[in-house]
Amino acid sequence: MKKMMLVYAALILAFLTYVFMYRLEDRRTSAWEEGGLHGSIGENYVMVTFQSGMEYWKNILKGFEDGGDALGVSVDYRGSTQYDVEEQITVLEQVIAKRPAGIALSAIDSKALTSTINKAVDAGIPVVLFDADAPDSNAYSFLATNNYEAGVAAADKMAQLLGREGEVGIITQPGQQNHDDRSEGFRETLTQRYPAMTVAEVKEGKGDTLVAKGAAADMLDKHPNLKGIFVTEASGGMGVADAVIGADKTGEVAIIGFDTNKGTLDRISDGTIAATIAQGTWNMGYWSLQYLFHLHHGLTVPAPTLGNDVSPLPTRVDTGISIVTRENVNDYYAK
Amino acid sequence: MKKMMLVYAALILAFLTYVFMYRLEDRRTSAWEEGGLHGSIGENYVMVTFQSGMEYWKNILKGFEDGGDALGVSVDYRGSTQYDVEEQITVLEQVIAKRPAGIALSAIDSKALTSTINKAVDAGIPVVLFDADAPDSNAYSFLATNNYEAGVAAADKMAQLLGREGEVGIITQPGQQNHDDRSEGFRETLTQRYPAMTVAEVKEGKGDTLVAKGAAADMLDKHPNLKGIFVTEASGGMGVADAVIGADKTGEVAIIGFDTNKGTLDRISDGTIAATIAQGTWNMGYWSLQYLFHLHHGLTVPAPTLGNDVSPLPTRVDTGISIVTRENVNDYYAK
Known part of the structure; x- marks a missing residue:
């Protein structure tokens, strides 16, 4: 009887061992032999911006979170509350102190954050930049809209709306690189591809609804044949819409705006603004997460001696844009 | 005694059930709850080039294969054997007929493949382009070297080698877009950043070792103070090296070449060529595979109405480059 019990006990022990070994083997199989990219929930990737309440960041964060879900890792969001360089540096220092698996950063200033970024990279924390670059830093990549190409797309759309002819105007912020790139892409495309179209005037809108409204009203007054206005950012777009309504020219003057804040989308829904350029914000967040994951796990190009x-x-x-x-405006309202 | 045996049998059965259930649960956990990106071995992604024997494709294919391994999917390589437009179209048609999960293509001609590419996209087969674009097609992305930026990097390196001063020459293939972009990035960077450096002459090398050798010999003869030559492709680089050896100026004239064929690497090892620009070929292959995987699985930006x-x-x-x-040449020899 005692002998039998020992035999059964040995059998049970064998099974327990089998279960345990099986578990180990299964883990290894799913991680290596079947392939697949997945991290652990303990890996924490952080997205850092300035003006953290801004509507614009939402869809970038959605992409960053979707990337985290896809790869089975954790994500966090931090940002300075104000448009303040020192505050963003402090936030970035705090994030670095927690030693995350990676940092995706939109730099409020192209120079001021360079040394803090390099501090993170030197400490072995991968950093990529999105939307706003710090070109002298050692961050590994920069993911953003090519603003010149966005201007090209706006020009092609304007040409389509106006049957490839007529006078148009631009309201922008001269001297700011991203806005200058948008204007230049727009102008050069009209010159090169649409000989029957001309840019009648370029005016300063200061990124402000009232200033842009005044500028557009002047423009409409001075150029009675104006058939379209391209405005290179969202607040100004609202102002241009107001000016066109004020001049009783809704539907006669095609407005092309930039970005997809609620005000712009509402003006597209009611027909005042003809089109707007949506930036590939989800892509900025999603592929930033992917890049950081690849850096953290050493899955990038196999070069033994990585120098600068x-x-x-x-x-x-x-x-992309x-x-x-x-026709498609409803897809762009925040869900 | 029989009662005891029944109890033990029941216990053993319970363990067997536990093992089985555990296995199921573990599978599900690794596939869903923990996240992770992985496809199936039945998913086949195909890389298509022209001149399939060319050394240049090897590292791109390595990246494509590494991407397939990482995501647990199959990859294949097809290419026309010759530099022949019609042959590449035929190869692409054959690949489409097998309905792969995705196609990464380097287009031999920027126009001729457009309708075949669109046929694949219309049939629901994702296509991305690498290295050589077909800009009018409906392919989803283009992954390649920014040749202007490669020229900028060559200029910065040349300035470093020459202590920011002196006369330099360029040997290139004027009229070919990628070569013109490399030359322009090089020239504009010298003008903007290095006032004590000048471009003495730009000569045609025709992508041929002997022609480039002759051009470089003339240049060295005509400009005795020449301190450096930037040559925008690999065959010409060999010729320039021969000319510098022939003029007995090894070490006096800094050569910067392009790409990493064995001949160029050997000339770097022996000190004749100072540096060469390596393109991010592994990245072209790896991220092409990633993009196709994301398109095939519908993991891209969640926009319900995807139009053009x-x-x-x-x-x-x-x-990147x-x-x-x-110092690092040994890392670039094919392993």
């Missing part, structure tokens, strides 16, 4: 002269990742990513019109 | 005006993926990716010198 070697790019382990694509260095510059044009995250989409054109929003009345 | 919507970019589900980053549209243009600069895959690396600078190869005697």
Whole structure:
């Protein structure tokens, strides 16, 4: 009887061992032999911006979170509350102190954050930049809209709306690189592709609804044949819409705006603004997370001696744009 | 006694059930709850080039294969054997007929493949382009070197080698876009950043070792103070090296070449060529595979109505460059 019990006990022990070994083997199989990219929930990737309440960041964070879900890792969001360089540096220092698996940063200033970024990279924390670059830093990649190409797309859309002819105007912020790039892409495309179209005037809108409204009203007054206005940012777009309504020219003057804040989308829904350029914000967040994951796990280009002269990742990513019109505007309202 | 045996049998059965259930649960956990990106071995992604024997494709294919391993999917390689437009179209048609999960293509001609590419996209087969674009096609993305930026990097390296002063020459293929971009990035960077450096002459090398050798010999003869030559492709680089050896100026004239064929690497090892620009070829292959995987599995930007005006993926990716010198040349020989 005692002998039998020992035999059964041995059998049970064998099974327990089998269960335990099986578990180990299964883990290894799913991680290696079947392939697949997945991290652990303990890996924490942090997205850092300035003006953390801004509507614009929401869809970038959505992409960052979706990337985290896809790869089974954790994400966090931090940002300075104000448009304040020192505050963003402090926030970035705090994030670095927690030693996250990676940091995706939109730099409020192209120079001021360089040494803090390099501090993170030197400490072995991968950093990528999105939307706003710090080109002298050692961050591994920059993911953003190619603003010149966005201007090209706006020009092609304007040409389509106006049957490839007529006078148009631009309201922008001269001297700011991203806005200058948008204007230049727009102007050069009209010159090169649409000989029957001309830019009648370029005016300063200061990124302000009232200033842009005044500028657009002047423009409409001075150029009675004006058939379209391209405005390179969202607040100004609202002002241009107000000016066109004020001049009783809704539907006669095609407005193309930029970005997809609620005000712009409402003006597309009611027909005042013809189209707006939506930036590939989800892509900025999603592919930033992917790049950080690849850096953290050493999955980038297998170069044994990585120095400053070697790019382990694509260095510059044009995250693309989409054109929003009345037909697809409902897809762009925040869900 | 029989009662005891029944109790033990029941216990053993319970363990067997536990093992089985555990296995099921573990599978599900690793596939869903923990996240992770992995496909199935039945998913086949195909890389298509022209001149399939060319050394240049090897590292791109390595990246494509590494991407397939990482995501647990199959990859294949097809290419026309010759530099022949019609042959590449035929190869692409054959690949489409097998309905792969995705196609990464380097287009031999920027126009001729457009309708075949669109046929694949219309049939629901995702296509991305790498290295050589077909800009009018409906392919989802283009991953390649930004040649202007590669020229900028060559200029910065040349300035470093020459102590920021002296006369230099360029040997290139005027009229070919990628070579013109490299030359322009090089020239404009010298003008903007290095006032004590000048471009003495730009000569045609025709992508041929002997022609480039002759051009470089003339240049060295005509400009005795020449301190450096930037040559925008690999065959010409060999010729320039021969000319510098022939003029007995090894070490006096700094040569910066392009790409990493064995001949160039050997000339870096022996000190004739100072540096060469390595393109981010592994990145072209790896991220092409990633993009196709994301398109195949519907993991791109969640926009319900994808039309031609919507970019589900980053549209243009600069895959980056690396600078190869005697210090790191051994990492670039094919393993």
